[in-house]
Structures are given as structure tokens and as C-alpha cells.
Amino acid sequence: MSAVLQDVRKTFGDTVALSSVDLEVKDGEFIAILGPSGCGKTTLLRLLAGFETPTAGSIKVDGIETAEPGRMVPPEKRNIGMVFQSFALWPHMKLKEQVQFPLEHHKYVPEPFKKQKKERVKEMLEMVGLEDYSDRMPNELSGGQKQRVALARAVAAQPSLLLMDEPLSSLDAGLRMEMRREIQAIHRKTGTSIVYVTHDQAEALAMADRIIVMNHGTIEQMGSPHDIYRFPRTEFTARFVGKANMVPGTWTKEGFHPLSDSSISWPGTWIASTFIKNGTFPVRPEQFQLNEGGGGLKGKVINSQYQGKEMHYVVDVEGHQWTVHAPADVHVSIGEEVGLSLAGVQASGRSSTMSVSS
Structure with a gap:
């Protein structure tokens, strides 16, 4: 019917x-x-x-x-x-x-x-x-x-x-x-x-x-x-389905610069025009890579939850609190300084061979 x-x-x-x-x-x-x-x-x-x-x-x-x-x-x-x-x-x-x-x-x-x-x-x-x-x-x-x-x-x-x-x-x-x-x-x-x-x-x-x-x-x-x-087309869809973090920044011909940091560039060929217009980049918790060495965006862990197969962290980066899902064997303490990068993108900002998708 x-x-x-x-x-x-x-x-x-x-x-x-x-x-x-x-x-x-x-x-x-x-x-x-x-x-x-x-x-x-x-x-x-x-x-x-x-x-x-x-x-x-x-x-x-x-x-x-x-x-x-x-x-x-x-x-x-x-x-x-x-x-x-x-x-x-x-x-x-x-x-x-x-x-x-x-x-x-x-x-x-x-x-x-x-x-x-x-x-x-x-x-x-x-x-x-x-x-x-x-x-x-x-x-x-x-x-x-x-x-x-x-x-x-x-x-x-x-x-x-x-x-x-x-x-x-x-x-x-x-x-x-x-x-x-x-x-x-x-x-x-x-x-x-x-x-x-x-x-x-x-x-x-x-x-x-x-x-x-x-x-x-x-x-x-x-x-x-x-x-x-x-491929969410709006901020509401990105947040409601998959609980994406909305990362502010600047879009240029080279890609997206989170928090307007020109030293870091994320590719975004699949990003909807809504986000480009608003100067944001939707990143799902599992897309963030937590770097204990500090590479990428600098932040501090303010909360952690053990979920069996993975750890759920909340990381404060320049006043923005983002959720990060990491493998269960990645252990960082509350208050520890860490770096955040986009999975598949090297901390220096250059794209690796891994494809990036939302």
C-alpha cells in the first residue's frame, strides 16, 4: 500500500x-x-x-x-x-x-x-x-x-x-x-x-x-x-541523530580550520552548505581522536564514563565542551591535558589515507 x-x-x-x-x-x-x-x-x-x-x-x-x-x-x-x-x-x-x-x-x-x-x-x-x-x-x-x-x-x-x-x-x-x-x-x-x-x-x-x-x-x-x-543537512539532525559536536571555526579553500586555527585543516567535501554558511563542522564523538601527547586542539578532560567496550570523555577546549568516544584501553584522568584531532587527519592538519565521513 x-x-x-x-x-x-x-x-x-x-x-x-x-x-x-x-x-x-x-x-x-x-x-x-x-x-x-x-x-x-x-x-x-x-x-x-x-x-x-x-x-x-x-x-x-x-x-x-x-x-x-x-x-x-x-x-x-x-x-x-x-x-x-x-x-x-x-x-x-x-x-x-x-x-x-x-x-x-x-x-x-x-x-x-x-x-x-x-x-x-x-x-x-x-x-x-x-x-x-x-x-x-x-x-x-x-x-x-x-x-x-x-x-x-x-x-x-x-x-x-x-x-x-x-x-x-x-x-x-x-x-x-x-x-x-x-x-x-x-x-x-x-x-x-x-x-x-x-x-x-x-x-x-x-x-x-x-x-x-x-x-x-x-x-x-x-x-x-x-x-x-x-550526511546530516542541518545542525538539528546532526545533534539529534548521532549527537554530533558542533565545532566552530572558519571555512577556506583549504578546508575547515577549527576554532580558526590556521595551522589545522579538516577536509569537508561531504559537509552540507548549512554548516559552511554557519562556520561550523559537525564531529560525532567517535570521529574525534584523543591524543595523550597533546597533538591537535588543546583541551582538558573534565569527565569520563566507562562503557565496557569504550570510554566516553568530555573534553573542554577553549570553553567548548565536546564528547569524545575512545577505545576502552585509552585511559586518561580527569584534569589531564590532551589533544583532539579528527580521525583520519594527522594532528599537524594534513589528511591521512583514511577516509573521513560523518
């Missing part, structure tokens, strides 16, 4: 939740809507679902207009499935009944599934690894198991579009990793188009075919996870 939003705007009184959003969801695509709280991502999802009417613009599904100002096709008349943050399981129903419910009430259930409901329920529970729990009640399940039931229920009727609103935010870190794999497997098996709302950049980067970064009701940047991470 494809969905197209054209110049969609949504306001609540004087508050602008969405401003002139254009977006196409392609058939079978996994899209992650990524952004901080209040950026408009859940409003966008609710418009796709039919819970809200746009203030301006239109929404088309498979070429048919489903929403415009003052008119919309309600959720029950759309071929969609939804997974919520709160699981939204019915407390009085067994697992098999939860999954069977949409097969009995969804308007677009394929005829074979209607005729063989028990077989379809069994198939769905097997897909999420809960075939032995079919007679259990929701209060007998863990958080991860409840979310699996919600997933099985959402895809049982084979919807054309699966909408997911921060479905993993209430789970602990280990379960989130496990459920990411589960959702990816379901996407591969069903081929259903998925729109996945999250504020977690790791989830978006790990699962999506395409990421839509939102900020203040507008689309800040859209692209593949690779492009969003390596």
Missing part, C-alpha cells in the same frame, strides 16, 4: 502541530518518524490512521483521497493495523482471542483467513513465539510477551499499512533489542508497509528503510539511515 501526504497542515487552536508536510510511504516500505517530544510525529501518525482531520492539505491511500479539511475516512474503514505504546490488550480475553478479534471484525480480512481463523491465529502466535501461551490472560504475561501479542493482533488481518506509536518505549533495554528483531522479522515475512514513530535514534537507524527526522512540526530531513547519519 502507498500513502501520500500533500502539503498537510494540522493546528490545535493557535498551536501548529504540523506545518506543510509532504511525504510518500511506498508499498512495503518501513519508515521511521524520528524526533523529540512535541515535534508532530504522533499527530502525523494519527492523521494517517484517521483519528485526526487535516487543517489543510490532503492524504491519499493507493490513489484514493482519504482525508482533507472537514472530511476523512474513519480508521475502521481503512486497511490498517496499529500497535500502541501501552499494548492496549483486552484484560478479559485470552491470547488467542486477542489475535482472533480482528479476523472477526476487520473489514479487509482476506477470505481465506475468515474461513480458517484458528489456523491464522496459530500461525500468528507461532510467528511471535507464543504458540504455547494461547490460553493465557494478559496479566500472566511479561511486558515483552504482551508486546508480541499486540504485534500478532495487528498483523493478523494482513493490513496494508501497519502504524506503530513508540511501541518499545515501556520495555527495558534488553527487551527493546529483542523486539526490534521481532518487528524486522515480521516486516520481512508480511511485506506490510510500516510507519514507526519513535524518539529513539537507535531504533530508527536499526530498523527503517527510510528515516523522517521531524522538528517543530516540519520535516527536517529524510533519507536512508546511512544518509541521515553520515
